Structures are given as C-alpha cells and as structure tokens.
Amino acid sequence: MKKTRVRFAPSPTGPLHMGGVRTALYNYLYAKQNGGDFIIRIEDTDSHRFVPGAEQYIIEALRWCGIIPDEGVDENGKVVETASERHPHAPYRQSQRRGIYRQYAEQLVKAGQAYYAFDSSEELDARRAEAEAAGKTFIYNYETRRSLRNSLTLPPEEVDRLLRESTDWTVRFKMPENTVVPMDDLIRGHIEVNTSTLDDKVLWKRADELPTYHLANIVDDHLMEITEVIRGEEWLPSLPLHYLLYKAFGWEDTMPRFAHLSLLLKPVGNGKLSKRDGDKMGFPVFPLEWTNPEGEKSHGYREDGYFPEAFVNMLALLGWNPGDDREIFSMEDLIKAFSMDKVQKAGAKFNPDKAKWFNKEYLRLKSDAELAELFLPVLLDKLASGSGVPAGTPKSWGNGVPVGTPELMEYVTNVVGLIKERATFVQDFWDIAWYLFKAPETFNEKDMAKFWKEENYSLMKKAVDNLLESGIEWTREAIETNLVDYIKSNEWPMGKVMNCLRLALSGSASGLGIADILSFIGKEECRSRIDYIFSL
C-alpha cells in the first residue's frame, strides 16, 4: 500500500480565499486520516499574474488554521527551495522547477502525442474573432489544426528553422478525435467525456520557457508521488486532458485518484463567493486581513475576532457532514470523522450567521482565564483611548484594582466568566461590560425619560442607602436578597426601582443584573455613581 500523499497547489496570484482554505483543509484531513503527507506546492507558472506577498500570505493563513504542511514548507514557513533528505521532492515552487518540464513536453512530441505550434497570439485571436463573427467558437483541435501553423502542417525544414529562430512557439497536446475517456471521481463517481469536444491545450511555452498548469501539474504530481488530487470543481472540465496526459506519459499505473470539490457560493443570489460579497454584506472572505498592492484592505477572519478552530469547523461543515447531528469538531475530530463520500456534490452557499454561531460556541468552550488573557489588550486599549478616561484610574474601578497586577487579571477573569455567554467575539466584552471598568458619564435619554422620575429614584435612593448601611457580606447573592427583600417589603414597583438603579450604575436600563454589577464595582464605586447621577 502506497503512502498517502496529497497536495494543495495554490497559485500566488492573490490572497487565499475561504474556498481555497476549505480545499486545503479537505486535503489535510484526508492526508492525516490516512497517515499520509500533506504537501504545499506553489504553482507560479504564470509570470504575469504574480502578486508579491501572496505566497507568504497563503502559508501563514493555513498555519493560522492549523493546517501545517509536512512537505513544501520548512519550520519557518518558507517554501523549501532545494532537495534534501527530508525534502527529496524539492523545490516546491514551479518557477524553480522550470528546467524539468521541457523534456517531458519534448517526450510527448517524439511520441506523436504532442506537436509544435507556431501560431502567434494575434493569429489565434484573429481566428477566434472570425469564428465569432460567423456565430461559431474557434477551437484549436483535430479539425482546425490542419489549417494552422504547426509541426503537423509545416515541412520539417521549416519546423526546424522556426524552432531555432523563433522564441514564440508552444507545444500543444494532440487531443485524439472522437474517443470516449472514462473517468472516476471520488465524489462524483463515473464520468465520461468525448474528446471531440476538447481542444489541443498548450503544454509548454517557449516565450517564458515555462509549462502551463496542465503539464506542470501532471509532471509534478507524478514526480512528487501524489496519490490523490483533491481540488476545486473548476478543474473538472480538464480532467480528461489530465487522464490522457498520464496515459501519454505511460504513468497510468501510478495515476492519482481525483476528487473535485464543489464551489463555495455567495450567501444571497447566484454565483461563487467573491471578495465583493464580503465587503457588501460585512463578512470576511479571507482568513487573514489582506492589503493588495493598491493599498486596499480586505477583512480577515482572524482580525475580525474569529477563532481559527471555529473558522475551520465552520468551513469543514460547508459541503461535508459527519453523517450524524454533531456540529462541533476539533481538528482531531475532523481527521477521524472526515470521509470523501460524505462530501456534497452541489455548491454550498456560505452563511455568515452560522459562522458567527460557531464562534460563539467556541468562545463558550474557552476558559475564563484564556478569554481574559485575550480580552486584556482590548480592555487596556479602550481604557487608554477613545473613552476619554485616563488609563489606570483605579478609583473608578470596582474594588480599586490597579492596572498590571494579578488582582486585575482576577477581576477581568471574573468579569469574563459572568458575560461570556452573551458574546460572540472577545471584542464584544467591552460593549457588554464596559461599566464594570469605568463609571458612566452620560445616560441613555430614552431610558432616562422612561424611568428617571422622582417617584422612582427617590425609592431607589432609599433602597441603596439601606443596602450600603446594612453591613451585609458584599456578595452577589447577599446584595440580591437585600435589595429584593427591601423593595418587596415596602411594596415598591420592582422594575422601576431596579431600572433606576441600573441607569445610575451603567447609564442604561438594559444590561447585566444589578446584583452582579454591584458585586463587581464595590460599595464605594456604587456610592460615587449614585452621587454622580444625582448631582446632574
């Protein structure tokens, strides 16, 4: 049994979008499940579309997701450039492998499976325009190649001359006429295509001495001993060509098996997910933030506050299911549960709401301490900036907790424990519980108009005075009991009195429980906030 070897082969023409991450993920899961290797190969055979930083972005994004290659990249996340014992298949960048492809192209020509074509781009464009004008589509195939300039039509001497003198020729695959190619796909089952509908694809370009995707892909998959090719659906139409290429090289015995994944579709309307949809609907389509060469920024899941585990979990379930009702999967769980025959054939519409839901679930799974650690920088930043409150004013903090101490961490941890069920992202914590860290300065006008009436706040004041003078132990339960019992025993309207109190403490009539707020901010801070609102 051969060792499973799969590869993710992105083209560094821009940031990897979430559909690409999903393809990488499925490759990774498949490899790990079978005890095999996951390889990254950079397909940069198009010199015109190279985007600086894209390659690094792709590797960093996968790393953030926990998709770590066994091969292709070294410990530092750099693409391996020279072969070694650990990386006998290096280099992993096709531009650095350019020397190896030509011989394979020539081999096919010698075997009569391919030929030299000398038509210029302009000539072909002209033919296409001509055909279009006649309401037809020009295809470079068994029919048209007889009337084009190539080694099948030109005399041998002329071919030799052009080969020597021209730098603008290509090697084209000689697609057979009217032959049915039977193929098998791990997800879609048996497929058959007649070669007459296919064209003579360019395999190698003399102009930049680089192969096209098709040649490079087959040669490298063969050389790298890839056992399964798991890739996007956009490749399905070229599968017959790839089958035929394996056959032409005589590599049928070791040909990998293929699985074509459906595409990720936009949340509303039709079509595949694009960067624009994210911008329009306010969700990221990229794992990490990306700044394009023009300086435009695109949102990233990481920067928007998603946990990588949640992102990966969500992505895994988009087009695959475990066969039961489970939804929460760690990477380990996914590796165990993944199976190709549960991968959906149809494209999956991405649902941003569900993505948020996953994050909420993962947030709850995290410990208070871990969340506090993540929240602390956000908190300190909020306190230091924007809000107009000087950093580290312990006076206004519950229990007088100063910045940078274990007491602060403990306080933040407790706050997080109280509020984490209300949040989707760590950065939500501030909006939910900012008033546990600083006193309100302004008060919600609508709530004030509704509750802040003499007949209410006078009662509230009495209840608070009673509480502060009661000498009870300052715990949530004791505070709650004291307040509720006192208000009830006087037969005061509970809602009105309580909301007046909340208004004084938090600036609004909706939010955390009164007793919770009080237990956190402490007696002194309570007194000062009450005094403040009455002083207005």
Added chain:
RNA sequence: GCUGGGUUCGUAUAACGGUUAGUACUCAAGAUUCUCAAUCUUGCAAUAUGGGUUCGAUUCCCGUACCCAGUACCA
C-alpha cells in the same frame, strides 16, 4: 452556443426504495428575570418540474427548467 457538473425548509444538511421527510443556523411566539442577553419550550418552513421503473420513489432511469463551471500561450 457547446461540453461537463449540480438541484431536499431562506441557509447548511439527514433520510444509502417503505419516516408524521429529521437536525442546526436564521426568524416568530411563550416561559424565566429588575431590564437586556443567555437559557428552555413551541412554532413557521423543503424533496425544481414532467414522464417512466416499482406494490411503493427524496432515493433508480429519461426529458424540461434553473444554477454553476469550463470553453486562454490563467490557474
């Protein structure tokens, strides 16, 4: 246009010929609470369509519609 792929509640999906077509997200209502959120309960909502095959089709076959991809010296 041609070639290939696809089609179960709004969305993601389950049901490998026999179910009151299940679950999750979203949404709505109720319960709970001092409010909001959370939570719990309930509810809304689907087999694209027309023919076969079969005792019986979401499931198998064919047609139609619609969607997607490919149709480059891009991947």
